[in-house]
Amino acid sequence: MKISPFHAMYIAAELSALSHNGEERLIPAYASADIEVYPYQIAAAMFALRSPYLKGAVLADEGSLGKTYESLLVISELYFEGRDRILLIVPTPLLRQWIEIMDGHFSVPFTVVDRDIGDKNMSKVTGNPFDTGDVVLTTCEYAAENAEFVGQIVWNIVVFEEAHRLSKAYTGENKTATTLKDAVGSAFKLLLTATPMQNSIMDLYGLITFIDENALGDADTFYKRYFRKPELYGELTSVASRYCFRTLRSQVDNYVKIPRRIPVTADYKLTGKETELAALLDAYLIKPEKQAFPKMDTYELTMMLTRTLSSSTFAFEKLLRSAVERAREPELVNMLELAANITVNVKGQELLKALKIGFAGLKKLGANCKALIFTENRATQKYLSELLTDAGYNTLTYSGDKSRDYDIIKRFETEAEILIATDVAAEGFNFAFCSFVVNYDMPYNILTLEQRIMRCHRQGQQNDMIVLNFLNKGNFADVRMLELINKRVLQFDGVMGMSDDIIGNFSDNAVDGLVAAFGMTRHKNDIESEYRASLAEHEDTNTTSVREAENALFTTFTRDIADKVTVTPQYIKDKAIEINEKLWTLTKWFFDGKIGYDCVDETRTVIVGVQPQKVFTGVSLRRREYSMSDKTHTLMGTLAKNIIAETFWRGIPDEGTISVKNLEESLKIGYYRVVVQSKDGGPWGGGTKYYGFVGKTASGRFLSDEECRAIMGLPVVNCVTKGDTYGERDGISKQKRHDDLDDLVDLPALIRRAAMNTDAARREEANAVQDRAYRQKQALDREIELLKNELNQIENGLSRTASVAERVDAEKRKASASRDLKRREQSLFMDGLRIDVDAEEAVKRLTDEANLTAEAKRLFMITAKGER
Numbered sequence: 072m073k074i075s076p077f078h079a080m081y082i083a084a085e086l087s088a089l090s091h092n093g094e095e096r097l098i099p100a101y102a103s104a105d106i107e108v109y110p111y112q113i114a115a116a117m118f119a120l121r122s123p124y125l126k127g128a129v130l131a132d133e134g135s136l137g138k139t140y141e142s143l144l145v146i147s148e149l150y151f152e153g154r155d156r157i158l159l160i161v162p163t164p165l166l167r168q169w170i171e172i173m174d175g176h177f178s179v180p181f182t183v184v185d186r187d188i189g190d191k192n193m194s195k196v197t198g199n200p201f202d203t204g205d206v207v208l209t210t211c212e213y214a215a216e217n218a219e220f221v222g223q224i225v226w227n228i229v230v231f232e233e234a235h236r237l238s239k240a241y242t243g244e245n246k247t248a249t250t251l252k253d254a255v256g257s258a259f260k261l262l263l264t265a266t267p268m269q270n271s272i273m274d275l276y277g278l279i280t281f282i283d284e285n286a287l288g289d290a291d292t293f294y295k296r297y298f299r300k301p302e303l304y305g306e307l308t309s310v311a312s313r314y315c316f317r318t319l320r321s322q323v324d325n326y327v328k329i330p331r332r333i334p335v336t337a338d339y340k341l342t343g344k345e346t347e348l349a350a351l352l353d354a355y356l357i358k359p360e361k362q363a364f365p366k367m368d369t370y371e372l373t374m375m376l377t378r379t380l381s382s383s384t385f386a387f388e389k390l391l392r393s394a395v396e397r398a399r400e401p402e403l404v405n406m407l408e409l410a411a412n413i414t415v416n417v418k419g420q421e422l423l424k425a426l427k428i429g430f431a432g433l434k435k436l437g438a439n440c441k442a443l444i445f446t447e448n449r450a451t452q453k454y455l456s457e458l459l460t461d462a463g464y465n466t467l468t469y470s471g472d473k474s475r476d477y478d479i480i481k482r483f484e485t486e487a488e489i490l491i492a493t494d495v496a497a498e499g500f501n502f503a504f505c506s507f508v509v510n511y512d513m514p515y516n517i518l519t520l521e522q523r524i525m526r527c528h529r530q531g532q533q534n535d536m537i538v539l540n541f542l543n544k545g546n547f548a549d550v551r552m553l554e555l556i557n558k559r560v561l562q563f564d565g566v567m568g569m570s571d572d573i574i575g576n577f578s579d580n581a582v583d584g585l586v587a588a589f590g591m592t593r594h595k596n597d598i599e600s601e602y603r604a605s606l607a608e609h610e611d612t613n614t615t616s617v618r619e620a621e622n623a624l625f626t627t628f629t630r631d632i633a634d635k636v637t638v639t640p641q642y643i644k645d646k647a648i649e650i651n652e653k654l655w656t657l658t659k660w661f662f663d664g665k666i667g668y669d670c671v672d673e674t675r676t677v678i679v680g681v682q683p684q685k686v687f688t689g690v691s692l693r694r695r696e697y698s699m700s701d702k703t704h705t706l707m708g709t710l711a712k713n714i715i716a717e718t719f720w721r722g723i724p725d726e727g728t729i730s731v732k733n734l735e736e737s738l739k740i741g742y743y744r745v746v747v748q749s750k751d752g753g754p755w756g757g758g759t760k761y762y763g764f765v766g767k768t769a770s771g772r773f774l775s776d777e778e779c780r781a782i783m784g785l786p787v788v789n790c791v792t793k794g795d796t797y798g799e800r801d802g803i804s805k806q807k808r809h810d811d812l813d814d815l816v817d818l819p820a821l822i823r824r825a826a827m828n829t830d831a832a833r834r835e836e837a838n839a840v841q842d843r844a845y846r847q848k849q850a851l852d853r854e855i856e857l858l859k860n861e862l863n864q865i866e867n868g869l870s871r872t873a874s875v876a877e878r879v880d881a882e883k884r885k886a887s888a889s890r891d892l893k894r895r896e897q898s899l900f901m902d903g904l905r906i907d908v909d910a911e912e913a914v915k916r917l918t919d920e921a922n923l924t925a926e927a928k929r930l931f932m933i934t935a936k937g938e939r
Contacts, residue, residue: 074660075790076723077931081742081783082657083718084762084930086650086706089151096120100147102647103178103707106140109327111318113643116144118316119261122832124839127260127282129234131317134265134522135329135503135529139172142230142263146206147179147707154227157206158258160214160251161232163187165499167477169208169232178705181206185213199223211236215247218254226258233498234262235269235518238277241290252281265525266518267315272297272307279314286314286839288846292853313839330506330598332528334538335588336574337581339421341545344413345384348406349545352376355402362398377548379448382512384413386448418541419458422511425539425581426464426489429507432589437596438534441483441505444491445523447512455491455511464489469496497522503531510540513552520573533599535592539581540574651675651699654706661714662686675699677710687713688720688800722798725807727933731785734937740766740779741812741932747825747925759825762930765815773815788938807929818925825923847906862888 074082089099097116101108111132119128119141130138146157159181161169166185173181182203199220201207214221231237231251240248260282268274276293279286287293287310297307320329341349355361356373364372380387388410395403422444430440446452452468459466465486469479470493483490484504490496497519505527514520528536542549553574578584593601655675662668667683670676676698683692690713697704704710741764748758766774766782774782797805865885 073663073787074656075727075729075787076660076792077727077729077742077790077933078783078787079657079660079718080723080930082653083715084742084744086653086657086711087715087719088760088762089650089706097144097148098643098646098650099151099706100144101643102650103147103151103702103705104144105176105702108643109137109323111323112137112141112144115141115316115318116148119145120148122835124832124836125259126257127262127314129262129264129267129278129282129315131264131267131315133318133320134525135531136318136320136323136327137530138263138265139169139232140176142232142261143173143177143179145261146228146230147177149228150179150206151707151712155204155206156224156227158201158214158221158224158226158229158255159206159208159232160211160229161208162236162498163210163212164471164476164495165232166208166210168480168500173208178702178707179206180709181208184209211247211251214254215250218250221251221254222256226255228259228261229255230261230263232263234278234281235264235266235274237262237281238267238269238274241277241280241284248281266522269516269518275307275311275315279311282314285843285846289850289853292846292849313835327530328598329528329530330532330535331592332524332536332538333588333591334540334573334575335581335584336540336542336577337421337425337584338542338544338577338579339418339581341417341543344409345417348384348387348409348413349380351402351406351409352380355400355406358402362400363394363403374548374551377546378512378515378552381418381543381546381549382446382448383416383418383451383454384410385416385454386450389450416454418511418543419455421541421581422455422509423458423462425509425585426459426462428582428585428589429537429539430488432537432585432592433507433534436534436589436592436594438506439504440488442489442507442509443483443502443505443523443527444489444509444511445497445514446491446493447514449493451512452491452493459489459491466491468492471495494519494523497526500526501529501531502526503529503533506532506534506536508536508538510538513540513542513549515552515555517555517573524573533595535598537585537588537592538573539585541581650706654704654711655699657718658704658711658714661718675704677704687717720799722796722801723931724792724794725797725929725931726794727790727792727931728936729787729791729933730789730936730938731782731787732938733785734782734935736768736770737934737936738766738768738774738782739812739932739934740764740774740782741810741815742779742930743813743816743927744930745816745818745821745925745927747821747923749923759828761821761824763816765812767812767815782935810929810932812932813927813929816927818927822923822925825925844906844909851902851906858888858891 086099089096097113097120100116115130115132115138119125119130130141132138132141142159146159149155150157159169163185166183166187170183173179182205184200184203184207200217201209201220201224237245237248237251239245240252243249262278262282264278267278273290273294276287276290280290297303320327356369356376361367361372367375376387376390379390388407391403391407391410395407426442429442433440444455446455449470452470456466456468466489467479467483467487468491469476469483471479479490480496480500483502490502490505494514508524508527510520510523514523524536524538528538542553544550576584576588578587658677659670659672662670662677665684665686667680668686669678669680671678676696679692679695679697685691693709694703697708697710699705702708743763743765745761745763746758747761763776764774764779764783765776766779768774795805797807862885865881865888868881
C-alpha cells in the first residue's frame with residue numbers, strides 16, 4: 072500500500088523522535104541489534120544515559136552478564152541521536168572478539184583502527200587515522216601511541232574495555248592510563264569492568280576519579296575514611312552508586328541460565344628431590360644477607376621464590392640461573408644444580424591424574440571434553456605443554472598479546488582439548504564451550520582468579536562448572552595466597568558484591584576432590600530441565616520483575632533511577648517490529664519512482680543498480696544492496712539515517728487533502744514539532760523535540776493527539792497536495808501562513824513534560840554539587856591538619872638539637888610553620904564560605920534551567936474527508 076507524503080513525513084518524524092523520547096531511549100538500538108533483551112541490561116544502559124550532567128559511568132556487572140552488549144547499546148543510541156564521535160578502546164587480545172560481536176549483532180557503522188588488523192593500511196594513512204566518520208574501534212596500545220591524534224578529536228563518548236587497568240591513572244604510575252585520560256579530555260567515559268576493586272578500595276577511587284577528578288576529593292582523605300573499615304562499606308557503596316552500576320549473577324538466576332560453579336582446592340605433597348629443593352630454599356631464606364637479592368624485602372623475596380617454586384622446578388631453575396649470574400652464592404648454586412636434575416614434578420603428575428578423572432566426568436555429563444589451564448609462568452607453560460602433548464592431549468598454548476593470536480582462541484573451541492594460558496587470557500574472552508578450569512598456579516590477586524573462572528562460568532555455558540585449584544600446604548606463598556584470598560573476598564563482597572565461591576571443597580589430592588565434585592554436578596539435560604522448571608515456578612515473579620524492572624535486580628542502583636526503567640523486553644521486541652515496519656514503509660515511499668532502485672518486499676531489501684539516480688544531498692551510497700534481513704538496513708544504518716535526513720531536508724507541501732475510508736465527518740489535522748529548551752541552552756544542547764497532532768472536526772470538536780494518530784492510521788484512498796514545499800533546506804526563507812490550529816498546540820503542557828523528564832537529573836546533579844563542596848571543605852581541614860603535624864614535628868625536634876646553630880635553624884622553621892598555620896586558619900572561614908557560595912550559585916543555575924521555553928513549527932496540515 073502506497074502512502075502519502077504527509078504519512079511519509081509523519082513516519083520520518085516519529086522515527087527520529089525516538090532519539091528525544093527519554094522513556095523509549097534504547098529502542099532504536101535494540102531494534103537495530105540481534106541480541107536477547109534482559110531487564111538489567113536495559114537498566115545498565117539507561118543508568119549510563121540518565122543525565123547530561125554525568126561525566127561518565129562504570130558498568131561493573133559480574134562477569135558474563137553482558138557489559139559488552141550494554142556498552143554497544145549506549146554507543147548505538149548515541150550514534151542514532153547524532154552524537155557520533157565515538158571511540159571504543161579495548162585490550163589488543165580482545166580486538167578480534169569485539170569485531171565479531173559488532174559485526175554479528177549490531178549494525179552501527181564502525182572502523183577498526185589498529186596496526187595489525189585495521190580497516191586501513193595504517194602505514195599509508197595521511198592525516199588523523201581516528202577521524203573516520205564511523206564509530207572507531209581501536210586498541211589501548213595503538214590509542215596510547217597515537218594519543219596526539221586521539222586528542223585532536225572532541226569525542227562524545229569513549230568506552231574503555233577491561234577498565235580496571237586504568238585505576239592507577241591518578242597516581243601517575245600507569246603511564247598508558249594517564250596518557251589515555253589526557254588524550255580523551257572531557258569526553259563522557261564509559262568504563263567496563265567486572266572487577267572494579269582489584270586490590271583495594273583505592274582501585275574504585277581510581278576508576279571514579281578517572282571519570283571525574285573532583286568526585287571523591289583527595290586520595291588521602293578517601294583512604295583514611297574507607298580503607299579497611301567494613302563498617303563504612305555501606306556508605307562507600309552509596310557514594311559509588313552515582314557512578315557504578317552492578318548486577319550480580321545471583322540476582323538474575325531466575326531468568327538467566329548460568330549453571331553452578333563447583334570449586335575444588337586440592338593439596339599435593341612434594342617427594343624426593345623436590346622436597347630436598349624446598350628445604351634448601353627454606354635454609355637460604357633465613358640467611359641474614361643474600362648477595363643476589365641485596366635490596367629485596369625478606370617477605371617479598373620469600374613470596375617471589377616460593378611462588379616460583381610452587382609453579383614448577385623448571386620456572387624455579389630459570390629464576391635461579393639469573394640470580395647465580397649476579398652472585399654465585401653456594402646455596403644458590405646448589406639449588407640450581409638440584410633443580411636442573413629434576414625432570415618430573417609431582418604437581419604435573421597430579422594434573423595428569425586430574426585430567427583423566429575430569430574428562431571422564433565431563434563425558435558422562437554430556438559436556439565438551441575441554442580444559443582451560445592457567446599458569447603464571449611461561450617456563451611452566453612450556454613444561455605443561457610438553458607434558459600434556461606427550462600424554463596424548465591435543466594441546467594449545469596462549470600467552471601473546473597480539474590481536475592475531477585470537478586464532479588460537481578459536482582453535483581451542485573447534486579442535487583442541489586443552490588450552491594452557493597465562494593471565495593474558497583471563498580477561499574478556501568467552502570460553503562458554505569449556506566447563507573445566509584448572510588454576511595450576513594460584514594468582515596473587517583474588518579478582519584475577521575470579522576473572523579466570525568467568526571465562527567459562529558465564530551466559531551460554533550449558534554445564535555445571537568444575538574449578539580445580541592446586542595448593543601446596545607446605546609452600547609459604549600458597550598458604551599466604553589463601554589468606555589473602557579470604558580477606559579480599561570479604562572486602563570486595565562488602566562493597567561490590569559477589570555471587571559464587573572461588574575456593575572451597577578442600578581435598579588432600581586432586582583425584583578425590585574431583586570425584587566428590589562430579590558427584591555434585593548435573594547432566595546438561597537435567598540442567599536445562601531444571602532451568603525450564605525454574606522459569607515456570609518463578610513466572611509471576613519474573614513477569615513482575617521484567618515489567619517493572621524492580622530495584623531488586625540491582626545492587627548499587629538508586630530507586631529514582633530504577634523507577635525510570637519503564638521499557639520491558641517484550642515491549643522492546645514489539646516496538647522493534649513496529650519500528651522496522653515503519654522504516655520499510657518509508658523506504659519504499661522514498662525510492663518509489665527513483666531510477667536504479669528496486670525494493671523487494673519478501674526480504675525487505677533495497678537493490679541498487681549500476682548507475683542509480685542520485686537521491687541524497689551530498690552523500691553517496693556505499694553498497695549495492697541493503698537488507699533488513701541481514702541487518703544492513705536498520706534504523707541505525709547509514710541508509711535509514713540518510714532517508715530520514717533527506718525527507719526533512721527536501722520537505723513536503725505544507726497542505727493537502729486526503730480521502731480515507733470509514734470517516735464519518737471531515738476534519739482538519741496539523742502535525743507539529745515542538746522544541747523545548749532552557750533559555751541558556753543548558754547541557755541538553757539543542758533541547759528536546761516533541762512531535763504531535765492537533766485537530767478539529769467540521770462541527771468544531773477538538774481532536775486529541777491519539778485521535779489524530781488513529782485517523783492517520785486509516786487506509787488512504789486518495790491524496791491531493793497544494794502550496795509550496797517546505798523543508799530544512801529552505802531555512803526560514805519561507806514563512807507559512809498562520810492557521811487557527813497553531814493556537815491549539817499546548818506548549819505549557821510540553822514544557823511541564825520536559826521539566827518532569829529532566830527533574831531527576833537536575834536533582835541528582837544538585838546533590839552532587841553539594842557533595843563536592845563538602846569534600847572540598849574536608850580538603851581544607853586536611854590541609855590544616857598537615858600544617859599542625861608539621862609544626863608538632865618541628866617542636867618535638869627542638870629538644871633533640873645538638874648545637875646552637877641547629878636550634879636557631881629549627882626555631883626559624885617553627886616560626887615559619889606557625890605563620891603558615893595561622894594564615895591558613897584565618898583564611899579557612901573565608902575559603903569555606905567561598906565554596907558554599909559557589910555551590911549555592913551552581914544549584915541555583917540548575918534550578919534556573921527548569922525555566923524552559925518552547926517553540927512550535929508546523930510540519931504539515933491536511934484536511935481529511937470520508938470515502939464510502
